[in-house]
Amino acid sequence: MKNRKHNGLNQPVSRRTFLRIVGSSAGVAILAACAPATPPSAAEPQAAAATATPVPTPAPAVQGEGIMRPEGSPKRGGIVRTAFGVTMSSFDIHQGGGVAALCHMYNGLVRNNLVDGLRTIVPDLAQSWEVSDDGLVYTFHLREGVTFHDGTAFSAADVIATFGRITNPPEGIVIPLRSDYGMVDSVEATGDLTVQFNLSSPRAFFLNLLADTAAVIYSKKSLDENGQDLRSVIAPGTGAFRFVEHLPAEKWVLEANPDYWDSELPYVDGLELLHVPAWSDRGTAVLTDQADMSWNVSKETWDEGNNRPESVHANKLANFGAYWAVMNCNKPPFDDPRVRRAVHLAVSKQNLAAAFGTQELINLTRWVPQGNSNATPPDVLATMPGYREDKSEDIETAKQLLADAGYADGIKGVELLAAAGPQGELLAPAFQDMLKRSLNIESEIRIVERATLPSEQQAGSYQIVIDTRGHGVSDISPRANQWWRTGGSQNWKGYSNPDFDALLDTIDVETDLAVRKGQIDQAQDMLDENPPEYLIGYTFHLPMWNNRVKGLSLDNRIFAEWGRIETVWLDT
DSSP states (O other): OOEEEEOOOOOOOOOOOOOOOOOOOSSOEEOOOOOOOOOOSOOOOOSSOOEEOOSSSOOOOEEOOOSSOOSSOOOOOOEEEEEEOEEOSOSOGGGTOOHHHHGGGOOOSEEEOGGGTSOSEEESSEEEEEEETTSOEEEEEEOSSOBOTTSOBOOHHHHHHHHHHHHSOOTTOOOGGGGGGTTEEEEEEEETTEEEEEESSOOTTHHHHHTSTTOOOOOHHHHHHTTTOOTTOOOOOOSSEEEEEEETTTEEEEEEOTTOSSTTOOOSSEEEEEEOOSHHHHHHHHHTTSOSEESOOOHHHHHHHHTOTTTEEEOOEEEEEEEEEEEOTTSTTTTSHHHHHHHHHHSOHHHHHHHTTTSOOEEOOOSSOTTSTTSOOHHHHTTSTTTSSOOHHHHHHHHHHHHHTTOTTOEEEEEEEEETTHIIIIIHHHHHHHHHHHHOEEEEEEEEOGGGHHHHHHHTOOSEEEEEEEOSOOSHHHHHHHHTSTTOTTOTTOOOOHHHHHHHHHHHHOOOHHHHHHHHHHHHHHHHHSOSSEEEEEEEEOOEEETTEESSOGGGOSSOOOSOOTTOEEOO
């Protein structure tokens, strides 16, 4: 079989001394923060060319430049402080642990390039790879001399163990990534530092999957020692930073890994990931120099940062996370697609977006987020039923759909489940009001803690739940296979549409991007007609950072990605 070869970087590495990683209990509220780094000496450009693949558009790999070297003359030293916050029930990234706090300690096979605005895919633990002409075999050549923070040598066995758990998790372990890799027939080691992925059918977006921040490599040793379950363990990684301390509801402390395989990185001495749950408080922390950066602040503080160009930068990034009103397709009245379509048509996305006020910006899109080239353009979207601002015609159609479904007089007694915070305080009341005014659907709101929502959804104990959910890859195939395919790993709502499944089968394997775009447009039309849930909108994220933070290309990022920041330095 003929292969196309992509050369990456052979980075010199040293043998390491290692820090024992301390375990912690699960179910703790922890800070998911990403932090910019401090300054080192000017880094030498990497010698060999790295593989570069356009992101987020699924496309074959092409030759590119070296990776992870920011412009300018990076300085070394300092601690980068980030302000962020998340409640995590797990320290296992594969089982839903917060990547924004944890991923600094880990690597994947490949990653989105930090220094070009995430526009390319470049080598990480795989220094180079080859793709067969038929797109069915991906062969990765792994870096030599890499070790985990506990001193264990990295090898192909760790990749095999990691993806073995992802594709075939043991009983009791839920891996949301599993359905992403349904096309993987097998993963095998063809040498100590060579791994081969054998696919059942080609996927234009396969490298994009592997570049997802959540697709980290765990050591076989850690998985074996913990019965494959890392939810209560801070497992050793291969990353640029290693664990020092976790103070629940206060901060994480990480230090630079002196034995990192990329000997030039990181530039900073360490990270402090400050637990700041409120968006407005995060922005205030940056404005008052209590933090160097935050990945997402309130619109009000973001606006203030924009008015301080002498000290602060701010940007607006498309994000692959969204707010949803998830309708349980297994429970009346939402087991009837006519009822779900009526909600899709009648509830105003513009009014729901306005309900956030200054807290967050909602990016009105269809089922493919605006960060992807296959998204419906905003000017076209503004004319479409269910998305247009003028709801008069849409509401008329929606009322007829309800009548056809046997609910001409409306619906009473619907439970609307939402988490404490913006979902419960802002979105749920707004959604409740619009259901009543537009469709005479009466609902009662039940507020629960954020950490309990997944279990309630998996149990199917709801009618509508206001939730926030995203995927690290903007392409429709991975998210659709998880959320909307019959039996998908996160299709807890029980949606089943055989016609959509059949079209998704075609989209999954199509490699002609023009043809695939037409198929994706058709899929979005199908979801509009028979919606699995109500899409409130994908979000914009509003990062803000002090001018001294360099090396992350935050000004020109094409989408939001939280996590690894080993190229950051501080210009003091």
